[in-house]
Amino acid sequence: MYYGSTLTPRATRYFLLLLHSPMLPRRCCLFWPSSAVSNIAAVPSLSCSSLLFRLRKPSFFPRFSSTASDDDAAEKQQHDGDSSKMSILKSGLYLVATPIGNLEDITLRALRVLKSANVILTEDTRHSRKLLQYYNIKTPLLSYHKFNESERETTILKRLQHGDIVALISDAGTPCVSDPGFELAKLCTRQNIPVIPIPGPSALLAAISASGLPTNEFTFVGFLPKRTGSRKERLMVSANETATQIFFVPPHKLHQFLDEASSIFGDSRSCAIAREMTKLHEEFWRGTLGEANKIFSTQQPRGEITLLIEGKAKSVAEVPADDQLELELRELISNGHSISMAVKLVAEGTSAKRKHIYALALRLCGKQMEAKEYPD
Structure with missing residues (x-):
C-alpha cells in the first residue's frame, strides 16, 4: 500500500491511495480528500478493506478508477438484464427432452424450464422423481400416460388457458416420439396454446449417428404392431425402402424381430443394434441380419434396444437396346x-x-x- 498527496486544478488537496492486495483481483486507485484521511497513519500490514473501514466518510462518493473499463461494467449489466429476461417463461406447453440414461445429458434450458414450471407431466412419477431430486427440482408432478391422457386433457387445458407453465417429459428422451403427448400437443395447437420444444437427448438420433449406416435419409418406425400379420406387413414396407430403417425393440422380443426381419429383408442386409445407450453397459453391435439372428438366438440382452437396418440398395435401371x-x-x-x-x-x-x-x-x-x- 502506498499513499501520497496530490494537487488538483482547483488546488483541493487529495490523498492518492494505491491499493494492492491479494483480496482484490485488480490494482486500483482511489482518490479521497485530505480531510478524510487526516489523523490516519499508513499501516502497510493492514488490508485494503481494513483501511477503508477506518476512513471517515467524505461528503461525496469517491471517484474510483480501475483497470476494468466502464464498457465491461456496462456489458455485465446488459448481460444480467438479458439473463433476467431469459428467466421469464411465457405460458404454454413445454416438451422437455430428458436423459435416456446418463443424468448429465440434460441441457441448462431444460433444467430452467423444469424449475420454472407450475407442474410437470410425466409417464411415471417415481421414475421422473429420481431426475428431479438429482437436480433439486421441487416442481409438482402429475402423472400423464396412455391410460389417463384423455381424462387429464381437460384439466391440463384449463391450467394452460389460465396462464400456467406446463412441462411434459417422458421416462427418457424426447416427448411425443413413441411416447404419450402427441394428442395433447395437437389439442394445444388447435386451441392456439403455445407448444414449445426444448430439444435434447434422443435415442434414435444417438443410435443412427454411431451406427455406421447411411444417415442422409432414414425412416423412424418405432415399435412394431403386436399382431403377427400387421407386424410382417410393416416389415415388408420397410424392406422395400432405400432409407435406413430405425426400430424400437423390447429386449424380450429381439429374437422374434430378428427372425422375421432376416426372412423379409434377407440375411445379407446390414444392421446395427444399440443397447443401453449412454449408460454404464452401453453396447453397439454391427453386422448382418443373418449374423445377428444366430448370435442373439442364444442370448437374451437387457435394457432398451434401438435396432437399425440398412435401406434397400438403389437398383440401376438397364439401358434399353x-x-x-x-x-x-x-x-x-x-x-x-x-x-x-x-x-x-x-x-x-x-x-x-x-x-x-x-x-x-x-x-x-x-x-x-x-x-x-x-x-x-
Missing part, C-alpha cells in the same frame, strides 16, 4: 410428334441419355427420308 428406343421413337413420330418431343418423351421413360436418343432419332428420320426418296 437401340432397337427398342428406335421402335418407340418411330411410333411417336408416326403419331404426329415432333422429333424433339419424341426424344423428350422417350428420355423421360427410360434411363438412356437424351443425347443418345436424339442421335437415334436423327438416324431414324434419315432412314425414313432415304426410303421415301429411293423406294424399292
Whole structure:
C-alpha cells in the first residue's frame, strides 16, 4: 500500500491511495480528500478493506478508477438484464427432452424450464422423481400416460388457458416420439396454446449417428404392431425402402424381430443394434441380419434396444437396346410428334441419355427420308 498527496486544478488537496492486495483481483486507485484521511497513519500490514473501514466518510462518493473499463461494467449489466429476461417463461406447453440414461445429458434450458414450471407431466412419477431430486427440482408432478391422457386433457387445458407453465417429459428422451403427448400437443395447437420444444437427448438420433449406416435419409418406425400379420406387413414396407430403417425393440422380443426381419429383408442386409445407450453397459453391435439372428438366438440382452437396418440398395435401371428406343421413337413420330418431343418423351421413360436418343432419332428420320426418296 502506498499513499501520497496530490494537487488538483482547483488546488483541493487529495490523498492518492494505491491499493494492492491479494483480496482484490485488480490494482486500483482511489482518490479521497485530505480531510478524510487526516489523523490516519499508513499501516502497510493492514488490508485494503481494513483501511477503508477506518476512513471517515467524505461528503461525496469517491471517484474510483480501475483497470476494468466502464464498457465491461456496462456489458455485465446488459448481460444480467438479458439473463433476467431469459428467466421469464411465457405460458404454454413445454416438451422437455430428458436423459435416456446418463443424468448429465440434460441441457441448462431444460433444467430452467423444469424449475420454472407450475407442474410437470410425466409417464411415471417415481421414475421422473429420481431426475428431479438429482437436480433439486421441487416442481409438482402429475402423472400423464396412455391410460389417463384423455381424462387429464381437460384439466391440463384449463391450467394452460389460465396462464400456467406446463412441462411434459417422458421416462427418457424426447416427448411425443413413441411416447404419450402427441394428442395433447395437437389439442394445444388447435386451441392456439403455445407448444414449445426444448430439444435434447434422443435415442434414435444417438443410435443412427454411431451406427455406421447411411444417415442422409432414414425412416423412424418405432415399435412394431403386436399382431403377427400387421407386424410382417410393416416389415415388408420397410424392406422395400432405400432409407435406413430405425426400430424400437423390447429386449424380450429381439429374437422374434430378428427372425422375421432376416426372412423379409434377407440375411445379407446390414444392421446395427444399440443397447443401453449412454449408460454404464452401453453396447453397439454391427453386422448382418443373418449374423445377428444366430448370435442373439442364444442370448437374451437387457435394457432398451434401438435396432437399425440398412435401406434397400438403389437398383440401376438397364439401358434399353437401340432397337427398342428406335421402335418407340418411330411410333411417336408416326403419331404426329415432333422429333424433339419424341426424344423428350422417350428420355423421360427410360434411363438412356437424351443425347443418345436424339442421335437415334436423327438416324431414324434419315432412314425414313432415304426410303421415301429411293423406294424399292
